[in-house]
Amino acid sequence: QVQLVESGGGLVQAGGSLRLSCAASGRTFSTYAMGWFRQAPGKEREFVAAIGWSSFNTYYATHYADSVKGRFTISRDNAKNTVYLRMNSLKPEDTAVYFCAAANTPSNIVATATTLYDIWGQGTQVTVSS
Numbered sequence: 001q002v003q004l005v006e007s008g009g010g011l012v013q014a015g016g017s018l019r020l021s022c023a024a025s026g027r028t029f030s031t032y033a034m035g036w037f038r039q040a041p042g043k044e045r046e047f048v049a050a051i052g053w054s055s056f057n058t059y060y061a062t063h064y065a066d067s068v069k070g071r072f073t074i075s076r077d078n079a080k081n082t083v084y085l086r087m088n089s090l091k092p093e094d095t096a097v098y099f100c101a102a103a104n105t106p107s108n109i110v111a112t113a114t115t116l117y118d119i120w121g122q123g124t125q126v127t128v129s130s
Helices: none
Strands: 003-007 010-013 018-025 033-039 046-051 062-064 072-077 082-087 096-103 124-129
Touching: 003 096, 018 033, 018 096, 018 124, 033 072, 033 082, 046 072, 046 082, 062 072, 082 096
Parallel strands: 010 124
Antiparallel strands: 003 018, 018 082, 033 046, 033 096, 046 062, 072 082, 096 124
16 A cells, blocks of 8 residues: 655745655555645645656656646656656645645556545645745
């Protein structure tokens, strides 16, 4: 069973950058699709970015929400059991608790629905000031 711990959140000014990390425990991390989601106060949890897994550990399929496309980049390092979310050009509307999650899917499949993910981290707060 994979367990997830997020880090890297904090307070940043609009236009700034942050990199979130999600460290996974467990030997099967490399065969899980990974995703980042966020939840702002009073709103439902929403999809941010996802990355698939590959049998050859080379190309990984990725997918982004329209609201973050071109600003956020998801990546994974299977040697470190870690998935990252690089966030550039942050906006106040990016303020939320960010969660990483793992989904047991076929290779190179990216999952965008929360219901497809069965393992979640505890979340890390990102606050963007205007």
